[in-house]
Amino acid sequence: MESQSQKDSLHRASSECTNPSCFFCSMNEQDLSLRKAKLARCFREMPQRDDQEHVLVLRGIWNIAMTQPDDPEFPSLGIFECMGKADPKSR
Structure with a gap:
């Protein structure tokens, strides 16, 4: 199974990312x-x-949350609002 850093490297190596909101590039x-x-x-x-x-x-965020459960970075940046808006039942 690939680690998150390997996936991030593959993401960058696969192409020049042009998405300004790319999670992996942001990380x-x-x-x-x-x-x-x-x-x-x-x-x-x-x-x-x-x-x-x-x-x-979402898989990356879940892995980070499981390995660093006390890290306040994602909650402070709006991850819960993001997940709430992504829920199809909330639309």
């Missing part, structure tokens, strides 16, 4: 303030797009 951002801004944008825009990449994003 790879080295500048912490830019990373937070990009992740927040990703979470805001994710429910508005129908994209197969979301399955990988």
Whole structure:
């Protein structure tokens, strides 16, 4: 089974990503303030797009949540609002 870092590397290596709201590119951002801004944008825009990449994003978020349950970064950036809007029952 591939690790998240291997998937991130494959994502970057597979093509030059042109999606400004790409979760994987956002996670790879080295500048912490830019990373937070990009992740927040990703979470805001994710429910508005129908994209197969979301399955990988949700899997990555789940893995991070399981390994770092006390990390407040995703909740503070809007992950719960994103997931609530993505729920088809809430539409």
